[in-house]
Every structure is written in structure tokens, then in C-alpha cells.
Amino acid sequence: MVDSLAERRILLGVTGSIAAYKAVEVVRALKQRGADVIVVMTPAATHFVGPMTFSALSGRSVAVEQFPADGQAGEEHLDLARWAEIVAIVPATADIIGKMANGLADDLLSTFLLACEAPCCLAPAMNFRMLRHPAVQANLVRLVERGCRVIEPEYGRLADGEVGEGRLADLDRIVQVIADLADRRHDLDGRRVLVTAGPTVEPIDPVRFISNRSSGKMGYAIAEVARRRGAEVTLISGPTHLPAPAGVTLVRVRTAEEMRQRVWEHLPGQDAVIMAAAVADYRPQQAAVQKIKKREAALTLDLERTTDILSEVAARRPPVLVGFAVETHDGLAYARKKLVEKHLDMVVYNDVTVEGAGFEVDTNIVTLIHRDGREEDLP
Numbered sequence: 001m002v003d004s005l006a007e008r009r010i011l012l013g014v015t016g017s018i019a020a021y022k023a024v025e026v027v028r029a030l031k032q033r034g035a036d037v038i039v040v041m042t043p044a045a046t047h048f049v050g051p052m053t054f055s056a057l058s059g060r061s062v063a064v065e066q067f068p069a070d071g072q073a074g075e076e077h078l079d080l081a082r083w084a085e086i087v088a089i090v091p092a093t094a095d096i097i098g099k100m101a102n103g104l105a106d107d108l109l110s111t112f113l114l115a116c117e118a119p120c121c122l123a124p125a126m127n128f129r130m131l132r133h134p135a136v137q138a139n140l141v142r143l144v145e146r147g148c149r150v151i152e153p154e155y156g157r158l159a160d161g162e163v164g165e166g167r168l169a170d171l172d173r174i175v176q177v178i179a180d181l182a183d184r185r186h187d188l189d190g191r192r193v194l195v196t197a198g199p200t201v202e203p204i205d206p207v208r209f210i211s212n213r214s215s216g217k218m219g220y221a222i223a224e225v226a227r228r229r230g231a232e233v234t235l236i237s238g239p240t241h242l243p244a245p246a247g248v249t250l251v252r253v254r255t256a257e258e259m260r261q262r263v264w265e266h267l268p269g270q271d272a273v274i275m276a277a278a279v280a281d282y283r284p285q286q287a288a289v290q291k292i293k294k295r296e297a298a299l300t301l302d303l304e305r306t307t308d309i310l311s312e313v314a315a316r317r318p319p320v321l322v323g324f325a326v327e328t329h330d331g332l333a334y335a336r337k338k339l340v341e342k343h344l345d346m347v348v349y350n351d352v353t354v355e356g357a358g359f360e361v362d363t364n365i366v367t368l369i370h371r372d373g374r375e376e377d378l379p
């Protein structure tokens, strides 16, 4: 298979974060995979890494100045905007995130970004206090809603010695996201895909509920990729903290029963149904109308089964139906059984006891079990 990065024109924006030196490795990896890379640095970024380093690795001159010292009026930002097929900002400072979200253009990189219509991703890196500032968070949400892919920073020791969220994402992940953006496949053009995601919450009383640890990340990622490959995507999601992926119709629900109803509404005409939501199997028989008071005695909750949405959908025989199996023991055997009993085309089996797999992480380790018996491990 041809590498999606081969011969693609990638503009890498480097901004003034202490993590700027890591962008050097990203350029190396992109070049190794055959991409053509131009680096644009902000003036602040040049305090951290010299343009010479990027120039030597990319084999192209590095653009920094909006107004060159020789007084030659150029339109470099527009030339670059026409040239770039994919844009990646690595690392992205709070400053450039703010400029992008608000349409400011006071240097070459930010001016270029306003003029460029190519798909864009950015990898924030900053101190955790900066990252959690409401202004930065609001700017990131705005960019995601506009279709910019944000490569979430990681938790760990930061350059200033503090520990928190804000460390530049793993370099392999950054390169993978850029490769995904470069993927030209449009094999889902004209197709309709329904995805479910996240947990459901089942009320016990007005202030309490039963739920599970699903973050929704898997379903949201699937919806985003299906959209990028051309599908018309409906995402039915339980409560999550994730912004709606751009271009996807997002339907928010809370309980298993609400999810069931919305799935039924949207099911007709779907080409594929991918059910990644972690739907409650049980709910309190009766949610109390008023908050249950604390007493000395133990409290027993009577639970009843929820309706199995996957089985109901399977009975309607959509052209492609994919289920998920999350287990902590004997999972593979259970997943194979689920495939047969529920007449699925594929089960994604997820052993949540493995590090790097399961809930609330950005990575996963799964086995795909196909109807024809094929099994594929995705490490």
C-alpha cells in the first residue's frame, strides 16, 4: 500500500513553546515517509530552535518573517496557502490557538492560517494551568467545531518541572494524525453511517445515577474518520465531555431507553451501524421522585434489564452491523459468541485489563472478529 504521506505537501507550523525541539523529529519522520515539508516558524519559535535545523532536515528554506528585511514585498502567506495540502501546528502555543480561534493575523504563520483552506491539525503544548484556562479551552472547542483536529496533550512531567496535563502528544501519534489527514480515500462517499458512543446514565433519584466509565472517545473517533472518508454520519451519544466532531450530526441522549429511541429513529437508510456506546444493561426499576434520604439501614436497589439495542437493531438486518465487546475475563470467547448470536458483521473486542486499552485513554488495543471467522489484532 502506498504511504498516505508519500509526496504530500505538508506545511508544519512551529510556535514558541519549549517543546519546539520535538518538532524536529516530526519533520524527520514526515520526510522519511516521503512527504514534502515546508516549516513556518513564528519569531518566538526561533528562540527555542534555529531555523537552520528545520531547513537542513526539510531540504527547504524556513519561512519566519512576514516582512522580509530586504524590503521586497512578497505574498508568501498566500503562496504557501496555495501550496499546502495539509497543515500541522507542532507544538501549538496558547497564543497561536487563540489567534486561530479568533481569526487574528499578526505574523506570517497566523496570516497563512487564515488564508489556507487545507485540513489542519494542531498539537498543543503548555503548562497545565495555561491549558485549563477557560479562554484556552474555549478556543480549542471552537477550533474542533470548525474542523481542526486537536491532538490532545498528555499528562506528565512538564518542562518547568510541574506535573499535569499539557505535555506535547507522543510524536508517533502526531505523525499518525497527519497521515490520517493526508489519507485521500473517499471510499465512503454517499454512504450513511450511524455510530453510537459514550455511556448511558440511569437515574436512581433526581441527584444520583448508575453509569459506567465509557468516555465516548472510541465512537467519536470512528464518527470523525467515517465523515472524513465521505460518509454522512449520525452520532448518537450518551453524556461525554467531548466536542461534536465537525460535519457530524450529533444527537445527545442520557438513558439507555433514550438511546434506543433515537437509534430507531435514525436507523432507516443507514449503510452501516457501529455501536460503540456502553449501554447500561440494568437500570433502577423505579427512579425515586425525591432524593433518597440517608438512613442507618443498608439500601437495596431493585434493578431491571434494559432493552438490548444491539439485538433489536440486528433483527432489522442493516447492511453492516458492528458491535463492541468490553470484557475483563474470557473475553475473546464471549466476543465470538456475541458475533454469532447477534448476527453481527464484526465485533471489536476490547480487553480493558491491558494497559493502553479500554476506557478514558487515547489509545486502544483490540481484536477485530469478522463474520467469516477472520480475526485481526490491532496492537
Ligand SMILES: Cc1cc2nc3c(=O)[nH]c(=O)nc-3n(C[C@H](O)[C@H](O)[C@H](O)COP(=O)(O)O)c2cc1C
Pocket: 014, 015, 016, 017, 018, 019, 042, 043, 044, 045, 092, 093, 094, 095, 096, 125, 126, 127, 130
Ligand atoms: C522558556 C519559555 C517557554 C515557553 N513555553 C511555552 C509553551 O510550552 N506553551 C505556550 O503556549 N507558551 C510558552 N511560552 C510562551 C510563548 O513563547 C509566548 O506566549 C509567545 O508569545 C508565543 O508566540 P507564538 O505563538 O507566536 O509562537 C514560553 C515562553 C518561554 C520564555
